Amino acid sequence: MPTRDINEDIKWAQINKDVLRSMEKPRMGYWVAVVVSITLLMFAVGAEIYQYNVGMGPANLNWPHMWDLYIATFIFWIGMSHSGTLLSAILHIIQADWRKPIYRFAEAMTTFTLMTAGLFPIIHIGRLWNMYWVLPYFSDRGIWPNFRSPLVWDAFAISTYLTSSALFLFIGMIPDLSICRDNARGWRKKLYTVLSLGWRGDDRQWRNFRKTYMLMACFLIPLAVSVHSIVSSDFAMSIMPGWHVTTFPPYFVAGALYSGCAAIITLFILLRYFFRFEQYMTMPILDKTIKLTFAIAMVWTYLNIIEFSSIWYGHDMVAKELLLSKFNGPYAPYFWAMIFLGSVLPFALAFEKVRHHIPTMFVISLLLNVGMWLERWMIVTPTLSLSYHPFAFDVMWPSWVQWFIVLGSFGWFGLLFLVFVKIVPSVSMYEVKEMIFHRRHLANKDIAEVMHRRESDRSPDSAGRGLEGA
Amino acid sequence: MSLNHILNDWSKYRRGREEGGFHDYEHMWGMVIDLDKCTGCNACAVACYAENNLAVVGKERIGKGQGMHWLRLERYWDEPDLGEERVSDYQHHGASYVPMMCQQCNAATCEPVCPVAATYHTPDGLNAQVYNRCIGSRYCSNNCPYRLRYFNFYSYYEESWPSPLNLQLNPDLSVRDKGVMEKCTFCVQRIRTGKDAARREDRQVQDGDIQTACAQTCPTRAITFGDLLNLHDPASGNADSKAARLWRKHQVELGKTKQNKQTADLRGYRILEALNTDPCVMFLERVRDV
Numbered sequence: 001m002p003t004r005d006i007n008e009d010i011k012w013a014q015i016n017k018d019v020l021r022s023m024e025k026p027r028m029g030y031w032v033a034v035v036v037s038i039t040l041l042m043f044a045v046g047a048e049i050y051q052y053n054v055g056m057g058p059a060n061l062n063w064p065h066m067w068d069l070y071i072a073t074f075i076f077w078i079g080m081s082h083s084g085t086l087l088s089a090i091l092h093i094i095q096a097d098w099r100k101p102i103y104r105f106a107e108a109m110t111t112f113t114l115m116t117a118g119l120f121p122i123i124h125i126g127r128l129w130n131m132y133w134v135l136p137y138f139s140d141r142g143i144w145p146n147f148r149s150p151l152v153w154d155a156f157a158i159s160t161y162l163t164s165s166a167l168f169l170f171i172g173m174i175p176d177l178s179i180c181r182d183n184a185r186g187w188r189k190k191l192y193t194v195l196s197l198g199w200r201g202d203d204r205q206w207r208n209f210r211k212t213y214m215l216m217a218c219f220l221i222p223l224a225v226s227v228h229s230i231v232s233s234d235f236a237m238s239i240m241p242g243w244h245v246t247t248f249p250p251y252f253v254a255g256a257l258y259s260g261c262a263a264i265i266t267l268f269i270l271l272r273y274f275f276r277f278e279q280y281m282t283m284p285i286l287d288k289t290i291k292l293t294f295a296i297a298m299v300w301t302y303l304n305i306i307e308f309s310s311i312w313y314g315h316d317m318v319a320k321e322l323l324l325s326k327f328n329g330p331y332a333p334y335f336w337a338m339i340f341l342g343s344v345l346p347f348a349l350a351f352e353k354v355r356h357h358i359p360t361m362f363v364i365s366l367l368l369n370v371g372m373w374l375e376r377w378m379i380v381t382p383t384l385s386l387s388y389h390p391f392a393f394d395v396m397w398p399s400w401v402q403w404f405i406v407l408g409s410f411g412w413f414g415l416l417f418l419v420f421v422k423i424v425p426s427v428s429m430y431e432v433k434e435m436i437f438h439r440r441h442l443a444n445k446d447i448a449e450v451m452h453r454r455e456s457d458r459s460p461d462s463a464g465r466g467l468e469g470a
Numbered sequence: 471m472s473l474n475h476i477l478n479d480w481s482k483y484r485r486g487r488e489e490g491g492f493h494d495y496e497h498m499w500g501m502v503i504d505l506d507k508c509t510g511c512n513a514c515a516v517a518c519y520a521e522n523n524l525a526v527v528g529k530e531r532i533g534k535g536q537g538m539h540w541l542r543l544e545r546y547w548d549e550p551d552l553g554e555e556r557v558s559d560y561q562h563h564g565a566s567y568v569p570m571m572c573q574q575c576n577a578a579t580c581e582p583v584c585p586v587a588a589t590y591h592t593p594d595g596l597n598a599q600v601y602n603r604c605i606g607s608r609y610c611s612n613n614c615p616y617r618l619r620y621f622n623f624y625s626y627y628e629e630s631w632p633s634p635l636n637l638q639l640n641p642d643l644s645v646r647d648k649g650v651m652e653k654c655t656f657c658v659q660r661i662r663t664g665k666d667a668a669r670r671e672d673r674q675v676q677d678g679d680i681q682t683a684c685a686q687t688c689p690t691r692a693i694t695f696g697d698l699l700n701l702h703d704p705a706s707g708n709a710d711s712k713a714a715r716l717w718r719k720h721q722v723e724l725g726k727t728k729q730n731k732q733t734a735d736l737r738g739y740r741i742l743e744a745l746n747t748d749p750c751v752m753f754l755e756r757v758r759d760v
Contacts, residue, residue: 055648056606057623062535064617066608126606126621126649133586133605143603146587151607155585238613239579239745384612388742391544391570392617394535 005098005284008440012433015280019176019425020183022275030274030418037414044408047401048123056126060399064392065384069402070124071234072376073409076259077117078158078231079252079372083260084110085165085224088172089217097438098288100431101280104176105271105421106264107169112416113263114162116409121154123405150233157230161223168216174199174209175430188423228252235379241319242326242383247310251303258300258342259372261293265365267417269358271426280427283356290355293368297346304343322386330395331382334374341371497675498576498595498724499656500698500750501685502716503569506737506757507692510567514684514693515541518571520638521657521683523645525626536623540654541571541684566756569693571684572597572618572654573741573749576724580610580619588651594661595699595750599653606649615742619653622646656695657682677711698724698750722752 051059061068084106091099122128134145134155145152178199181192199205229249236248245251268289272281311319326335345367348354355361385395420426518524518541525538546566578597581589588603589610611619625648631639639645642659646652657680664680677696685693696713710718717723720738721731727746729739737755 055622055624057531057536057648060534061608061621061623063537063620064611065535066611066621121607124607126608126651127604128649130605133603144587146582146584148582149585149587149609150583151585151609234609238583238609239615240613387617388615388745389617390546391542391568396535 004282004439005288006101006282006432006435006439007279008436008443010279010436012436015429015432015436016179016183018277018279019427019429020180022277022426023180023422023424026274026422027276029270030422033270033274033414034418037411037418040408040411041415042408042411043404044411047404047408051123051401051405052128058399059401060396061402062394062396064387064394065381065396067124067380067384068396069377069398069406070120072380073373073406074117074120074124075231075252075376075379076373077113077120077409077413078228079256079258079376080260080263080369081110081113081117081161081165082224082228082253082256083264084108084113085220086257086260087264088168089220089224092217093214093221097435098285100435101277101282101427102264102268102285102289103431104169104172104424104428105267105417105426106260107165107172108417108420108424108426109260109263109267110165111162111169112413112420114158114165115416116413118158118162119409119412121151150230150237153230154234157227161227164216164220164223168213168220170195171209171212171216172428173424175201176425176428179429180425191423225253228256240383240387241316242322242387243379244319245307245311247303247307251300251307254296254300254303255372255375258293258296259369261289261296262365262368262372265289265293265361266369269362269365271421272358275421275426277427280432286361287355290349290361293365294346294349297342297349297368301343304339318388322382325386326378326382329382330385331378335378335382338371338374338378341367342375345371495595495699496593497697498699498750499574499661500595500696500713500717500752501571501656501682502694502713502738502752502754504692504694504754505566505568506754507690508567508569508756509690510543510545510565511689512543513687513689514569515539515543517683517687518654521640521660522655523639523643525622525630525646527624527626527630531623538620538622538626538652540618540620540652541569544568544570568753569684570616570618570741571751572656573616573747573751574656576748576750577746579613579615579745579747583609583613585609596656596658596661597653598658599651599655601644601646601650601652604650606651608651610651615745615747619651622648622650622652624648677713716754717752720752720754724748724750 059068059070084103087099087106088103088110091103122131125131134152136144136147145155174196177192177196178201181189181196184192229252232248232252235243236245238244265286268281268286271277308323311323314320326332345364348364354364381396386393518539519526522540524540527537531537544567546568574595574597576591576595578589578591581591581597584590585607586603586605588600588605590598590600592598606621608621611617611621627636627645627647631645640659642663660682661680665675668675668679675697680695682693682695685691685695694713694716696711698711698714698717717738720736722729722738722740725748727744729743737757738752739755740749740752743749
């Protein structure tokens with residue numbers, strides 16, 4: 001088992017060659033994934049056309065189940081987007097350089113999951129042709145959206161996050177796009193010429209680039225946290241038992257990072273296989289990602305316990321009754337499945353054998369995300385089935401229309417992602433080179449001394465000699 | 471609204487928001503429903519269907535919970551009496567009925583959550599629903615603790631009123647299409663007509679000018695509809711409505727989360743008022759001889 005994050009002896013020309021090759025000849029599995037994605041998407045398109053023409057009835061939505069899988073899946077996708085930002089922005093700022101080979105696809109995942117999530121509010125509203133009324137545009141009638149509504153905050157938060165993360169993704173790609181430009185022919189050459197914005201790689205460009213990138217990273221971190229807090233206020237701002245929970249914003253953010261990290265593991269394994277990236281997406285990096293996932297899983301579990309116990313020891317009898325009905329009511333099997341997949345299964349990650357067995361990890365990462373999807377469903381639906389007014393207690397099972405659209409959203413995301421990794425390098429070439437450069441020099445003691453010493457630092461080999469110079 | 475205005479009158483402004491956004495109500499339409507008089511005959515629900523162009527969705531969709539009954543008659547059985555003899559499967563008083571229509575809450579929870587402000591509070595104290603503005607996000611229904619809002623899951627026009635039944639539709643209000651939320655309006659078209667008639671005759675609206683369809687139809691007169699505003703302002707010169715007198719008699723007041731009554735035998739209560747929704751419908755408890 002290699003212990004180094006990346007092979008430091010790899011030649012820079014080799015990096016270019018390996019990554020550029022990924023955009024031309026992937027393994028067969030890639031095309032299988034494309035076909036599966038398109039098929040899933042077609043199911044959803046069919047279901048949506050039917051729903052558009054007939055109304056929300058065939059989805060089995062009813063009174064009082066006005067929201068169901070659409071909103072649950074919306075939160076799921078929004079949540080998944082957060083780990084891209086965690087990996088690309090937070091780990092960038094704390095200078096964890098092991099993120100470098102894998103942040104590009106994680107950031108792309110952020111953008112595309114947001115594009116998937118953004119579809120769900122549109123799919124779910126009754127008159128989707130009037131969706132734009134949620135936006136504050138100037139109209140002759142002087143009508144504005146209701147700024148008190150969390151749904152309007154959602155619209156702002158998501159469009160801001162989508163714009164910023166797409167920009168961040170694009171800015172981070174510019175040096176790589178210029179490498180592509182220099183090596184491509186035909187339409188690709190034209191595309192990369194436009195996209196690389198005249199990048200020549202001189203000092204001034206690099207300096208501006210670093211500044212912009214750091215600025216965007218600093219901007220994105222609070223934005224990412226606020227986005228899911230705002231999504232959680234869809235529920236926390238209501239008065240319904242099980243939704244009106246003060247801990248929802250951190251709970252949602254933790255759940256978001258959790259499902260995002262699990263998705264990064266899934267995509268890591270897929271890309272590593274499709275594009276033969278064994279040299280770059282190495283096992284130690286996967287190992288670090290898995291440990292991060294485990295830590296976030298424990299945060300999520302802790303926040304779950306807080307939520308349950310604060311309801312249990314509180315005075316809100318209706319919320320308590322709802323909590324009990326989650327434990328042993330009609331939705332209990334899904335609730336316990338969520339607890340098992342979200343809080344118990346991660347303990348399997350404690351075993352190195354599991355962490356280093358790729359097929360097992362692939363299955364586990366998918367199961368973790370199933371658990372997180374169930375979590376969102378268990379937030380939305382039990383409250384609707386059992387709230388204040390006893391006459392409105394009801395249990396509803398979503399129809400095939402809802403399931404098709406939910407499954408199709410995975411196809412839509414998969415298709416966007418697969419097309420992206422085919423036309424844009426999914427491993428950041430210039431950052432991998434940086435990483436190798438730094439590691440190579442760190443391995444050499446003399447150079448490390450020169451490069452990494454500040455005035456206040458002790459020299460690396462002075463540990464045994466005490467603080468004589470201090 | 472200028473900044474100065476907000477700074478000077480902040481407390482007043484806040485208070486107005488809590489009460490639904492208006493300080494100067496023209497009316498405050500409210501109801502009294504005497505459950506002791508209610509026989510559960512469902513005439514009110516039928517009248518509501520006829521008056522408000524409610525779609526008849528059919529047995530199957532009612533079973534799926536997609537009905538459009540703005541006024542629903544809730545039926546509750548108490549604990550069945552399953553003694554030694556199994557005399558009766560049900561309590562010997564029979565079922566209890568609660569007619570539930572939109573409670574026209576003064577601090578309505580449905581209003582702040584609507585993304586497009588399709589539901590808002592009128593100076594009449596009504597919780598209005600603008601069908602044309604509604605985009606069908608259904609958040610209002612999710613945030614209604616009484617679950618009194620109904621959604622057009624299908625387009626019902628052709629199925630519900632096949633020709634010539636469309637000729638029986640009430641021309642005073644629209645027929646809603648799919649994707650729109652709707653709910654009891656306290657027969658706002660009748661309120662509008664009554665107010666217009668009073669204005670033409672250059673007088674105030676009198677108690678009894680305006681009747682909702684359910685109150686008009688109820689064979690036992692269990693439903694009393696009227697203006698509650700005089701409750702706050704007895705010196706307005708206008709005679710109190712019957713509804714306002716009943717509210718005062720039963721010592722139920724608007725704007726409270728808990729009523730303090732002098733005697734325990736006063737029957738008035740409001741449903742879920744502890745949630746601070748401040749509903750405008752008062753129920754009178756059923757009297758039992760147990």
